[in-house]
Amino acid sequence: MSLQVGILWLCVTALPALAHEEAASGVGTGVVYAVPGGWFEAVMFYVFAGTAVLSAIGVCVSRSVVRMATWLFFALGAISVLYFLLAATFIAAIQLIVYVGGVLILLIFGVMLTSQSPWVRFTPSRLNLAVAGLICVGLLVCLSSILLEADFGAPLSTTPGVTVEAIGRRMLTHYLVPFEIAGVLLMIVMVGAAHLARQEKQ
Amino acid sequence: MLTIGLTHYLIVSAVLFCAGVFTMATKRNAIGILIGVELVLNSANVNLVAFDRYRAGLMDGQIAALFVIVLAAAEAALAVAICMNFYKNLVTVDVDQGDVLRG
């Protein structure tokens, strides 16, 4: 029951986060509690950054691959809400559709196709865990200390406008060559994956 | 603390990056390693979008994030295909077993 209440609560709190887009683009003036820099943005940031971080830790500590994929699901969803808060709605929607709707399902599908038993687990050695944990915590401490020390200057005062059109224009003018190369790459990957996963004729 | 700035997002991204690296280092299941890679790529994306929002404002960061997402999708498709081939040949997805090419 607590789970149900929690999920409904998450749903209810997640929804007004999407309001940020309107406030940033100035399209609708009806939603004023989600202005950039306001209290609501702070609350939403802490809730969803916390969700992302906890889910990432869940990915680290869980043993079953499907559990890991589930934690990854929550991490990806929380990151997409962070994109909404950053007024990057197009990236947020693409993150949801490609990562959550595509890559994650592909991963779970891969787990189902390649597992010997339903609960496949490979336990790593203790030494491995200790060394990896030490390195990662050290890395995190270094990174955070640098980030907290660094001075990135004053934040940009103007809020970006409607992003889809701007992204489209810039992608098809300034970034045309990378765009085409990405298209070619996707086709190569499609052919390659189909070739790799092909059944040998008996 | 109450005004969310660039540093907040960068620290979240650092935590995600370290979690991804830890996952890649400790999991022996090939798909588990892939999940770690996805976490690392996502942390990079958070960085790109956050810098775009707070520093540049020319959509460059968002477009770079889009390319990262495209590459991640392509990489995941190929990696799952390779995992399936691995499984077909060795009947496991434990990457430590894949040492048949060692001299």
Add this chain to the structure above:
Amino acid sequence: MSQFSVPWTTRYRPSGSVFARNAVVVGALLGGGGVFGLGVAESALKGHPAATFLLGIGPLATAAALVVLAIVIKAWRGVESFLMRAAFPILLGAIAGTTLGVFFGALFFEWVQSLIGHAANDRTRFTYFGGELLLSEIAAALPNLPRLVHGAVWLFQFPLVRDLVNLGVIFGVINVVPAYMIWWERKIAGRIQSRLGPMRVGRWHGWAQTVADGVKLIFKEDLIPDGADKPLFKLAAYLAFVPVVLAFVALPFGATYVFREMDVALVFILAMMGIEVVGVILAGWASNNKWSVYGAMREACQMVAYEIPMGLALILPVIAAGTLNLNHIVSAQDGGWFNWLAFRNPFLFAGFACYYIASLASCKRAPFDLPESESELVAGFHTEYSGFRWSLFFFAEYAAMFVVSGLAVILYLGGWNSFIPPHWVAGVGEGALGRAVEGLLVSGPLWFFAKVIFLLYVQLWLRWTLPRIRIDQVLYACVQVMLPLTMLLLIGNVLWVWADTAWFGGGWAGLSRVMNWALGGIGAMFMFGFVAIAGYGFYHRRRLVGNLVVDPLPAS
């Protein structure tokens, strides 16, 4: 009593008089407490409207709800007989009340917004929660009404409050739509098979069947298999349900009837439809059941495959309209049925058919219902589910059907525009009454719902007519037929739109218009034929399906 007993079984029947007395006492106590709280709030807090509302109305509403709930549970037999007598008026009243309530609610919100706009814009005022309207200003606008009304209006100036109210409406829609779709599907299945379908509960054509089923499902035992991954098993049902709720957030029912107008609404809704699958796959996996895993794997490959032609078919109208914003796409299609995007050019006409087929596959409806095929997989991914969690999957599935049909209507069939060209109804005036008539009859959510209901009817019709196809046929149809076809349609549509806007001048425009009228004529003929055949069938229903009679139950 140690054992849980259902109040309306014969074993446990409280005598009515004692219960009625208790109910009266409890109601009087709670009501008295509410009135007392109201008085305390008025005197102690100097009539601050938020306090008035929360301290006074809150307990009163809670008391009323508790008393009603107690009466419903304790005196189910009496309520049931009342429901059976009043069934049809309640049904009609609920539909009309919802429509009118949403309409006047929107008018009310707009009015509050205009009050805010006219208020003295003194920014030094305390605006922590975004409120800018003073109580005195509301009192000046509504001089003859009690202060309580002023307090309620004051509350609605806050966007958070309006959002919560709108969210309540969305939850209501999500609960009501699947309930009536399930009942309706059973009636249609019955008629297609020359049966009557549910005829007992609620007396008028079994209208309360789904409500009764829902009550049954909530009280059923909640089973979790021994070998299941329990947290994932519990989580999966919600993961299937919540994304559909979120899809309704971005789906517009009318020009102003939308919770959040996003410029990426289309991508967002498509993403939510994709996320719903994660719940289904996890459900199949966590059940630790062979058939469930088969169902989940079928769902995974079917969804990942059909999202590509579905997305390509959704891009076609976006290219033709030149925007991703669903509101703008609909406003590009006003002015009569031949302006709808499905009739603009042959590629869009074919794209509509492709989208409809892909949407059937994406919400796992027949003939693509392989993940839950009853005869091969014993219901597939929800084999192990029971009770409330099982019903969550079905709520999600029927709500998803509504969402994909709504997308088809918005992108291809003119959204909330009626088929009437606007110059036919140029006499509709301005003002509140004119706007009401215009919103209800010319272009408004009623038209949206009518078109969606038609598409849903076609989905149900196909389900009960076509046999299920094999999984290899499903994937063949996607990868080797739909995918190249939608890619060709995309290229053709781009070229047509380009020629329409920039090429050949008058000659091409003439060809384009002729093609537009021809396709519109085909659409109108299809619709006219459908209505004619349906009318013929309804008029001769006694002769066609026989005189089906409902025998009285032995006990009654």
